[in-house]
Amino acid sequence: MREFSIQKNEAGQRFDKYLKKPLCNAPGSFIYKMLRKKNIVLNDKKADGTEKLQLNDNVKLYLSEETYLKFASETVETTFSENLPDIDIEHLPFEILHEDEDILMINKPSGMLSQKARPEDISANEYILAYLLASKAISAAELSTFRPSICNRLDRNTSGILIAGKTLKGLQEMAEKLKSRKIKKYYRCIVEGKITAPKHIKGYLRKDEAKNKVTISEHAQSKEDKQIETEYIPIQQLNNATLLEVHLITGRTHQIRAHLASTGHPIMGDLKYGAQKHNGVHSQLLHAYRLVLETEKEIIAPLPKEFTRILKAMTIKEQ
DSSP states (O other), X not given: OEEEEOOTTTTTSBHHHHHTTTTTTSOHHHHHHHHHTTSEXXXXXXXXXXXBOOTXXXXXXXXXXXXXXXXXXXXXXXXXXXXXXXXOGGGOSSEEEEEOSSXXXXXXXXXXXXXXXXTTOOOHHHHHHHHHHHTTSSOXXXXXXXXXXXXXXXXXXXXXXXXXXXXXXHHHHHHHHXXXXXXXXXXXXXXXXXXXXXXXXXXXXXXXXXXXXXXXXXXXOSTTOEEEEEEEEEEEEETTEEEEEEEESSXXXXXXXXHHHHTTOOBTTOGGGTOOOOTXXXXXXXXXXXXXXXXXXEEEOOOOHHHHHHHHHHBOOOO
């Protein structure tokens, strides 16, 4: 027999969904059969799997050790220690911008993946998990039933604010707020050419999965095209370029990069979307700069040193 107590990161979810984590190799039919036969009980009572779990609920699995090991995952310690990077809390690979009981916001550097693209990749997700384990914000045992994760995504070469849910509550609340646009997202970028006035642009975006590239059109040409909206205001005039603040209203793949390029102003360094090569610019100069929360509180991610260096070099000197 195995016994579990529901922790804060497990509360709020359906019982059957919870059971698929410790018994990750078991088919759903087996789990529901065990519930019907009372081989799996919740608070010593028969359950059907639709119950919403509460903090400190008691779960008992009346299964033989052989059966349990057959359907259970490997130990969390083994599974995660093999995939997580070593991390020094005093020298993190990212800057922490905000942290509370439920949420972590970091300043992701350019070049770091938000999520794995291949099994062997180490992304921001893995660094965040390693940090939360090292700081004891979560235990290895808790990872068997809940895994903290990022709530938004940034391209590998886009730096700036990345939001992660440390708890199930944080993950769900942030996901809802991002989806309903209760959180406003602003970026800073350097684009080629001169822009002198604010603008609100709309269009339709289509993604080519094979090329990992999108195209923009003024009108929808198929049901696959997604409507997009982008606002921007010029912040500073530079030598043959402009520093913009961009309000990302809808959040589609490569939206800012492709939308600005479609207006004739590609982001400097973004060769995929038509930018020219510039000495010393090795990736797109796009940075997720600030978030405005419902409370009007702002979270700001300082510009990367490379971005600041190029910005300073391109600043128009007064005569």
